[in-house]
Amino acid sequence: MGRWKLALGVLIVLAIAFWDFRPTSQSAATGTTSAPTTTASPSPSPTPSVPAVPGALKPVGTPEFTADFAGATLDRSVWDTCYPWLSQQGCQNFGNTEETEWYLPSQVKVGGGTLQLVAQRRRTAGTTASGSPKEFDCRSGMVTSHPGFNFEYGYVQVVARIPANNGLWSAVWLAASNYQWPPEMDMIEEWGDGYHAGSFFHAYPRTVSSYKGLILPYVRATGWHTFALSWTKHQLTFFMDGKVTLVVHSRIPHLKMYLIADVADFEPIGGANQCSGTMIIKSIQVWKR
Numbered sequence: 704m705g706r707w708k709l710a711l712g713v714l715i716v717l718a719i720a721f722w723d724f725r726p727t728s729q730s731a732a733t734g735t736t737s738a739p740t741t742t743a744s745p746s747p748s749p750t751p752s753v754p755a756v757p758g759a760l761k762p763v764g765t766p767e768f769t770a771d772f773a774g775a776t777l778d779r780s781v782w783d784t785c786y787p788w789l790s791q792q793g794c795q796n797f798g799n800t801e802e803t804e805w806y807l808p809s810q811v812k813v814g815g816g817t818l819q820l821v822a823q824r825r826r827t828a829g830t831t832a833s834g835s836p837k838e839f840d841c842r843s844g845m846v847t848s849h850p851g852f853n854f855e856y857g858y859v860q861v862v863a864r865i866p867a868n869n870g871l872w873s874a875v876w877l878a879a880s881n882y883q884w885p886p887e888m889d890m891i892e893e894w895g896d897g898y899h900a901g902s903f904f905h906a907y908p909r910t911v912s913s914y915k916g917l918i919l920p921y922v923r924a925t926g927w928h929t930f931a932l933s934w935t936k937h938q939l940t941f942f943m944d945g946k947v948t949l950v951v952h953s954r955i956p957h958l959k960m961y962l963i964a965d966v967a968d969f970e971p972i973g974g975a976n977q978c979s980g981t982m983i984i985k986s987i988q989v990w991k992r
Contacts, residue, residue: 747862748927748929751946753931753945756933756940756947758935758940759935759938759940760858760990761858766989768848768988771986772813772817772985772986773816783850784807784811787849793807793830802969803969804839804966805839806845807842810842810843810844811846817984819981819983820964820966821966822866823978824841824978824979827842841978843965843967845967846964846965847961847963848963852961852989853961856934857992858931858992859877859988861875861930861987862985862987863985864927864983864985865891865924865926866966866981866982867926867980868895869971869975870895871893871894871978872895873891873965874891874965875889875963876890876963877932877961877963878961885905888903888904888960889901889902890930898921901916901918901949902918902948903915903949904951906953907956911954916948918943929944929945930942931943934955934956937955939955962987966980
């Protein structure tokens with residue numbers, strides 16, 4: 704997620720994509736007009752049809768990977784609750800000093816056919832990157848598919864409800880299975896209550912500027928949505944509710960990656976940091992090309 708990009712000072716300079724405008728690529732930029740505000744749906748909407756986009760995949764046939772979160776417990780053969788190189792009993796993204804949460808397995812819940820990642824303001828014992836004791840004011844949840852599902856190329860679709868409270872930093876993204884960074888593909892990244900939101904791609908090497916497709920107004924990214932990513936050898940195409948938010952044609956990753964979903968916490972500019980909210984994921988599906 705963009706946590707690393709901020710910690711490493713990655714400069715985002717390329718195309719801005721708007722919700723109901725033409726798709727943006729790394730070689731084209733749009734103006735800065737705003738779109739009308741919409742109200743987030745209180746429940747999942749029907750999965751939108753996928754438009755025919757040149758160079759993009761369409762989900763056809765049976766997905767290679769499906770997570771619908773039936774039952775009452777997380778399938779630990781597929782999912783971890785912390786970054787794979789850290790303790791599964793609790794962790795943080797130590798690469799980004801702007802994050803203020805401590806991830807705990809207890810904040811990851813399964814029930815009612817959904818996965819819930821719960822941010823909660825509560826004093827929590829954690830550690831620094833060196834292992835020294837540290838107390839955090841916010842605890843939250845994350846999952847990664849690193850134990851059970853890593854893939855290269857395909858069409859990824861996630862139906863999720865993004866929380867909107869101040870200070871929350873929610874994301875659904877892909878990271879490299881070999882722990883290399885970059886690349887990073889953010890299907891959705893949303894800061895706080897309409898503070899900032901969009902699709903992002905951080906390319907290798909680190910010196911290369913990143914690509915972004917902003918969703919305006921930012922509050923449109925909260926609530927229930929279907930986020931998707933088409934990943935081929937030659938193109939990345941990001942979608943929200945069946946509409947393209949970002950297209951990239953250069954520096955495409957050619958290595959296995961895994962899925963991450965998390966609700967981090969940050970200090971917003973203005974307003975109180977609430978550290979209160981839940982990302983709800985209804986389903987995750989991946990079709991291989």
